Amino acid sequence: MLKQPGSLRNRAFFLRGEKMALLRLAVQKSGRLREGSLTLLRESGINFENGRENLLQITAKNFQLQLLFFRDDDIPSYVTDGIVDAGIVGENVLYETGTHTLLRERLGFAHCRVALAVPKHSQISSLESLSGKRIATSYPEILKSFLCEWEIDARIHIISGSVELTPGIGIADAICDIVSSGSTLMANGLREIGTLIESEASLIISSNLDAEKKALLDKLVFRFKAVKRARTCKYILLNAPIEKVDDIASIIPGLKNPTIMPLAQEGWCSLHSVIQEDEFWEKIEQLREAGAQGILVIPIEKMII
Ligand code: PRT
Ligand code: ZN
Numbered sequence: 001m002l003k004q005p006g007s008l009r010n011r012a013f014f015l016r017g018e019k020m021a022l023l024r025l026a027v028q029k030s031g032r033l034r035e036g037s038l039t040l041l042r043e044s045g046i047n048f049e050n051g052r053e054n055l056l057q058i059t060a061k062n063f064q065l066q067l068l069f070f071r072d073d074d075i076p077s078y079v080t081d082g083i084v085d086a087g088i089v090g091e092n093v094l095y096e097t098g099t100h101t102l103l104r105e106r107l108g109f110a111h112c113r114v115a116l117a118v119p120k121h122s123q124i125s126s127l128e129s130l131s132g133k134r135i136a137t138s139y140p141e142i143l144k145s146f147l148c149e150w151e152i153d154a155r156i157h158i159i160s161g162s163v164e165l166t167p168g169i170g171i172a173d174a175i176c177d178i179v180s181s182g183s184t185l186m187a188n189g190l191r192e193i194g195t196l197i198e199s200e201a202s203l204i205i206s207s208n209l210d211a212e213k214k215a216l217l218d219k220l221v222f223r224f225k226a227v228k229r230a231r232t233c234k235y236i237l238l239n240a241p242i243e244k245v246d247d248i249a250s251i252i253p254g255l256k257n258p259t260i261m262p263l264a265q266e267g268w269c270s271l272h273s274v275i276q277e278d279e280f281w282e283k284i285e286q287l288r289e290a291g292a293q294g295i296l297v298i299p300i301e302k303m304i305i
Contacts, residue, residue: 026087
């Protein structure tokens with residue numbers, strides 16, 4: 001009897017008798033990276049079952065891709081050992097595990113930093129004043145190399161979680177931990193005194209991929225970049241009097257030049273362009289001053305350049 005494709009789904013794609021490779025991508029099983037990773041894949045046009053958190057693997061329906069779910073700390077070594085071909089992890093984990101060379105592409109979500117913090121009223125006000133002090137952290141390697149680089153002789157107290165509580169119970173004078181919004185530090189009466197590294201979710205890849213998997217990976221990276229770019233840009237449309245077009249076009253040059261089209265009303269035209277989200281308000285003010293009217297700003301779904 002013919003085997004149903006479902007029974008082969010975790011091994012390889014079969015297409016008209018031909019066996020095709022599956023790119024194996026490790027994603028965090030549960031935690032802060034899981035949803036962002038799955039959303040990025042979906043926005044990249046990759047469909048897969050809406051997996052329950054206890055699923056260990058899923059195969060995409062329309063791309064030669066298998067997702068495998070692990071704890072984030074284990075992903076770099078699985079990539080290095082060839083158990084998976086690629087993975088998505090926070091850059092902080094790469095620094096901590098000494099695997100930063102695996103990084104292929106920063107993915108633009110789960111932004112955070114590894115930072116030093118001390119109790120609000122502590123005498124410690126500079127990096128130098130950490131000398132001789134105890135610093136609690138779950139990131140001993142990042143902290144060790146930072147202290148070494150700055151020639152600070154402090155003691156590292158390794159702790160696996162709830163680092164922010166340690167100064168309050170007298171275990172440490174300072175902490176080195178992940179900070180995102182800063183509200184955990186504030187809630188625990190802590191003040192940030194310095195950043196060791198910035199981090200975001202990153203795609204890491206094995207150095208031993210065959211040509212077929214490399215091609216699949218390039219395709220995936222191409223899609224990730226298009227989604228990431230679109231998330232940071234907006235499409236802008238506006239009306240302008242013809243005599244102001246040059247000034248306005250110079251404010252929003254877009255990818256090459258703005259598209260300029262005449263309006264039905266004589267002496268007016270419409271300009272279309274792309275702007276970076278973080279320049280948005282500044283540009284809008286400049287455009288209004290330059291005489292733009294009827295400004296529309298629209299999200300972009302994908303952006304290929
Ligand atoms: O179970 P597993 O080992 O897979 O997960 P985990 O518990 O080790 O990691 P998880 O899910 O907490 O975080 C995964 C990754 O998300 C981290 O390695 C970072 O790259 C990234 N990330 C982004 C964060 C945060 N933001 C973050 N805010 N990781 C942790 N935090 C914690 C931080 O430890 C602190 O307790 O949130 C608190 C601070 O947040 P703010 O917003 O109050 O400053
Ligand atoms: Zn972890």
